[in-house]
Amino acid sequence: MRSQRIFFALTTGLSLSAGSVLGACWERFRERKPSGFDIPPAIPTLKAHEKLIPTGNNVIPSEPMPGNRVAQIMRFGFPSMSNLRSYGNYILSYDQRTRCPNWVFEHLTPDSLRDKNADRTSCSFEEDPSIHAYFRATDADFKGSGFDRGHMAAAGNNLQSWKNLQETFYYTNVAPQVGVGFNRGIWNKLEKYVRSIARRNKNVYVCTGPLFLPRNEADGKRYVKYEIIGKNHIAVPTHFFKVILIENEAGEFELLSFVLPNEAHSEDTQLKYFLMNVEQIERAAGLLFFDKLPHNRMKMINKQESKVRRWH
DSSP: OOOOEEOSSOSSOOOOOOOOOOOOOHHHHHHHOOOOBOOOOOOSOOGGGGGGSOTTOOOOOOOOOTTOHHHHHTTTOOSOOSSEEEOSSEEEEEETTTTEEEEEEEEEOHHHHHOOOOOGGGOOOBOOTTSOGGGOOOHHHHTTSSEEEEESSOGGGOOSOHHHHHHTTBGGGEEEEEIIIIIIIIHHHHHHHHHHHHTTSSEEEEEEEEEOOEEEOTTSOEEEOOOEETTTTEEOOSEEEEEEEEEOTTSOEEEEEEEEESSOOOTTOOGGGGBOOHHHHHHHHTOOSSTTSOGGGEEEETTEEOOOOSOO
């Protein structure tokens, strides 16, 4: 039985907080990519919100029992609570307006990537029957559009069984992506990079999703402008994000966060140019990442030693 289910009972709560202040690499990114797109700036201080954080919130949530997959994936909190869906190996929030996911969440381990019992050539894209027909994406929407059907939870992360693999082909897990140079280029490179990290660490938690960012136009004003495809008006994201939390064998945590423009990139483009302050991603997406993890336990952020503490 396929596992498209709406959540009515959640196993972990969210604590109120603002986005974490992280080492910013956005200026370097904008200098390299002068596309005109803009993203909300980071907040320089979060003191006004400190009263919302419970005192003593420096205990890392214990790992859930092995049978509770939802609690395992969402160990450090849900980015948002709207229109949730649970599948065998990932969780997502679906946006019925754009016909794209708001976010998709995965939990990877060396063991989860070791077994490769499924072949993606036997899979096909499918409509998600848990979504009302008014708000679904379909094969016909992508046919002739010029865009690839881009996975958010990567197919390559879900080769343990045919069921897990096939569930990544639901259109709820898909967003339109430029093909050559993006979905089949830099995005594929990022997915492989995440798997290489997961093979070397105890736990890796990955949150992926689309962004619709404003850009400067000729009249000097900023607009959010994006293409739609198909009769169901599938929104084409301007950018995509991927936020990665790494827990090593010593229980130390590292955070990596990327924003990539949905456009073709040359084969030699390096991923490091797309590292992004996670707080800026939170503000642009309207999400909170790993909200239950005390950020004073973060050792490294975007390859730099963490010196900023959001709370204690």
